[in-house]
Amino acid sequence: xxxxxxxxxxxxxxxxxxxxxxxxxxxxxxxxxxxxxxxxxxxxxxxxxxxxxxxxxxxxxxxxxxxxxxxxxxxxxxxxxxxxxxxxxxxxxxxxxxxxxxxxxxxxxxxxxxxxxxxxxxxxxxxxxxxxxxxxxxxxxxxxxxxxxxxxxxxxxxxxxxxxxxxxxxxxxxxxxxxxxxxxxxxxxxxxxxxxxxxxxxxxxxxxxxxxxxxxxxxxxxxxxxxxxxxxxxxxxxxxxxxxxxxxxxxxxxxxxxxxxxxxxxxxxxxxxxxxxxxxxxx
Numbered sequence: 001x002x003x004x005x006x007x008x009x010x011x012x013x014x015x016x017x018x019x020x021x022x023x024x025x026x027x028x029x030x031x032x033x034x035x036x037x038x039x040x041x042x043x044x045x046x047x048x049x050x051x052x053x054x055x056x057x058x059x060x061x062x063x064x065x066x067x068x069x070x071x072x073x074x075x076x077x078x079x080x081x082x083x084x085x086x087x088x089x090x091x092x093x094x095x096x097x098x099x100x101x102x103x104x105x106x107x108x109x110x111x112x113x114x115x116x117x118x119x120x121x122x123x124x125x126x127x128x129x130x131x132x133x134x135x136x137x138x139x140x141x142x143x144x145x146x147x148x149x150x151x152x153x154x155x156x157x158x159x160x161x162x163x164x165x166x167x168x169x170x171x172x173x174x175x176x177x178x179x180x181x182x183x184x185x186x187x188x189x190x191x192x193x194x195x196x197x198x199x200x201x202x203x204x205x206x207x208x209x210x211x212x213x214x215x216x217x218x219x220x221x222x223x224x225x226x227x228x229x230x231x232x233x234x235x236x237x238x239x240x241x242x243x244x245x246x247x248x249x250x251x252x253x254x255x256x257x258x259x260x261x262x263x264x265x266x267x268x269x270x271x272x273x274x275x276x277x278x279x280x281x282x283x
Contacts, residue, residue: 001081001122004044009123012073013040013047016101020049021222023068023175023183024060031175031183032060033222033232035256038098038112039069045120047083050098050112055261056254058116061085067118068175068183076131081123082182088116121182129187133205137190138168141245145192145200148247156197156250156265161231165193165223174201175220176213176237186210188221194247199233203244215239219248222256230256 005013012018020039026032034057038050047069051058061067065085072078089095090113098112157165164170174188186209191201199221203210213219219237224230232254240246253265 001124003120003122005041005120005123006044008126009079010041010044012077012079013071015073017074019070019072019171019224021070021173021185022049022057022061023070023185023220024057025064025066025177025183026056026060027063028218029177030218030234031177031220032057032234032254033173033175033185033220035222035224035228035230039071042094042117046086047118047120048094049116050095051114051116052112053261055256058114061116061118062088065118066182068185070173070185070187072129072187076129077126078129078187079124079126080185082121082184083118084121086117086119088114090114129189130205134187134189135168137202137204138192141190141192141200141202142168144245145194148198148200148245149194150198152195152197157193157231157233157253158196158264161223161253162193162196164225164229164231165199165233168192169225171224171226172199173222173224174213175222176217178212184212191221193250197250199235199248199250201246201248203240203246207244210240213237213240213246221248228257232256 020037022034022036024032036049042048067083070080094115172188172191173185175183175185178184186206188201191199193199217237221233233250234252235248235250237248255262255264
């Protein structure tokens, strides 16, 4: 791992056409994954991103500063690493720069309202997503995933999300918390849902990286498309078998898409609101 960004990284990260992912630690001490495409380098030792919608990840970063990230460009080159929250501002040159970008300058609904700064801890070399291997392993998962299907007392993923996460061309990334307390992000595009409550995963093509996952470890998986559709699933990884297949039991589902970011599974129960007679207003 590198301790600073080089010129190639800085140039790649400055583009607004990229995938920027940030892994944080939620209130349960478990990983949380967010799409933050404004993530870029400020200098070789500092990253920053602009906030334009409210979500849990920004508060998680402030409360628990250890953070992981992954940036992927349209050519499928990607870098991943660790960073630590430092500060934020609601004014200044970076604030102006973000709001002058074409995506936000003429956007009536979403403007950048806060800029966050993070110290770079470590960053990987550049990797190219091996699409041939990814597709090959995705087909293997497709052929074997039904043996991991289980009986379900209630649906976990909604029909749209179940279909979306089962598609071979949906991008997927997994996050877990490493031994040093920093979240780690790894591409797992080969994974697919089976039923509504499980994700099946093959450890290839990143066997070495995924070997760090432990059975019964809490993970987060973000399914994402280039048309900006996404869904976040959290659950327990159940380990890999001798053939390299494993699965994740989905326990929580989070809607990451605007306008409302919130958990959509488990379902919140509706409760009756009762008013006392003295609270009645006469017209």
